[in-house]
Amino acid sequence: MADGWNSDLLKEVWRNAGVGLMVQDRNRRIIAVNPSFEEITGWRWKDIRGKRCDLVFGCRTAGGKSIPEDVCPGIRVINGEVPRIARELLINKDNGRECWVEVTVFPIKDSEGNAEYIVSTFQDISEKKRYSEELLRTKTLATLGQLAAELAHEVKNPLNAIQIQMQLIEQEISAHREFTKSHVPEITAKVKEEVIRLSVLVDNCLKFSRSSRLVLKSEAVGALLEDLVKLVAPQAGLNGVGIKLEIEKDLPRVTADGEKLKQALLNIVVNAFEAMPDGGTLTLSALRDGDAVKIISRDTGCGIPEDMKDNIFELFYTTKRDGTGIGLPLSQNIIQAHGGSLSCTSSDKGAEFIIELPLEKSC
Ligand SMILES: Nc1ncnc2c1ncn2[C@@H]1O[C@H](COP(=O)(O)OP(=O)(O)OP(=O)(O)O)[C@@H](O)[C@H]1O
Numbered sequence: 298m299a300d301g302w303n304s305d306l307l308k309e310v311w312r313n314a315g316v317g318l319m320v321q322d323r324n325r326r327i328i329a330v331n332p333s334f335e336e337i338t339g340w341r342w343k344d345i346r347g348k349r350c351d352l353v354f355g356c357r358t359a360g361g362k363s364i365p366e367d368v369c370p371g372i373r374v375i376n377g378e379v380p381r382i383a384r385e386l387l388i389n390k391d392n393g394r395e396c397w398v399e400v401t402v403f404p405i406k407d408s409e410g411n412a413e414y415i416v417s418t419f420q421d422i423s424e425k426k427r428y429s430e431e432l433l434r435t436k437t438l439a440t441l442g443q444l445a446a447e448l449a450h451e452v453k454n455p456l457n458a459i460q461i462q463m464q465l466i467e468q469e470i471s472a473h474r475e476f477t478k479s480h481v482p483e484i485t486a487k488v489k490e491e492v493i494r495l496s497v498l499v500d501n502c503l504k505f506s507r508s509s510r511l512v513l514k515s516e517a518v519g520a521l522l523e524d525l526v527k528l529v530a531p532q533a534g535l536n537g538v539g540i541k542l543e544i545e546k547d548l549p550r551v552t553a554d555g556e557k558l559k560q561a562l563l564n565i566v567v568n569a570f571e572a573m574p575d576g577g578t579l580t581l582s583a584l585r586d587g588d589a590v591k592i593i594s595r596d597t598g599c600g601i602p603e604d605m606k607d608n609i610f611e612l613f614y615t616t617k618r619d620g621t622g623i624g625l626p627l628s629q630n631i632i633q634a635h636g637g638s639l640s641c642t643s644s645d646k647g648a649e650f651i652i653e654l655p656l657e658k659s660c
């Protein structure tokens with residue numbers, strides 16, 4: 298301990314610290330809390346003294362599920378699995394309400410190096426959570442609003458075409474002319490073509506608006522990427538693209554909707570193939586970066602010109618003859634719904650897409 302420290306000073310720090318502090322024994326029984334803890338959680342020392350934390354807080358994940366014992370941060374620290382751990386948790390307050398807290402747990406070890414006590418710091422992040430959820434909702438709604446407007450615009454042209462074709466049919470009928478075999482099929486084929494165009498558009502619209510509804514569970518990013526590579530390997534072979542997979546050892550798990558995440562990654566991988574029509578290399582890597590897992594897709598294709606970089610995430614923006622411009626905004630929507638981000642860098646050597654996902658939000 299540094300010079301000048303004494304127990305009175307420590308008591309003052311304990312009393313006035315702006316973060317909630319809780320000390321537990323190795324059976325997770327609460328043996329001390331400071332005033333900030335009482336303020337943040339609403340729990341009074343006299344009501345929780347000696348109780349086990351799980352019986353007080355009933356910790357839950359973002360999806361509202363109770364935290365299984367094997368991923369409880371306290372237990373993981375007591376068992377020496379991790380030296381220190383930080384988690385965002387939904388906990389019960391004393392008044393029957395709940396609140397979001399960021400909890401950091403670390404051990405105080407005995408002379409043999411075993412955790413004798415664990416100390417948890419508590420910070421109220423309810424406001425931060427509300428803000429980011431609201432921001433995400435607003436962004437999604439704004440994008441959907443934009444989609445509706447674009448959709449209306451796109452629907453108008455085929456509808457006009459259908460109308461004109463129908464007028465032609467009417468004219469044929471009103472002139473009492475016999476339908477020749479060559480006229481009628483031609484007209485009906487055009488009508489059908491336009492109707493198909495419309496339904497593809499509506500399907501895409503539905504896919505897009507459903508993209509932010511997630512079924513979350515604990516997922517290993519490495520396994521997801523391996524699945525994805527299995528799926529795209531035949532196509533890569535045909536395109537003359539070699540795939541390199543680099544997954545960091547002991548990569549932590551993420552809370553994710555595996556199928557949706559694969560869909561987001563698939564759009565990025567398909568774009569990479571399309572950017573390398575003469576073959577090349579696609580490197581997919583996954584690594585831990587602070588509180589996030591990063592997934593990077595790097596191709597050796599044509600790259601993205603600087604002045605286009607801002608546009609590629611816009612709905613319906615495409616530079617391809619047969620493109621719809623839905624792939625990247627859809628991927629971005631899915632990744633943002635996970636609380637993550639999608640960004641891109643590019644050079645003359647190719648493009649790089651970086652996905653950042655927060656680490657597993659369970660205990
Ligand atoms: N890896 C890449 N290399 C170069 N350009 C890319 C890459 N990925 C995306 N782009 C650019 O971004 C644009 C938008 O991509 P996005 O996936 O949203 O739509 P798209 O591929 O054109 O059509 P689709 O909806 O069918 O996927 C592409 O048209 C292309 O110009």
Ligand SMILES: [Mg+2]
Binds near residue numbers: 564623624625
């Ligand atoms: Mg695409």
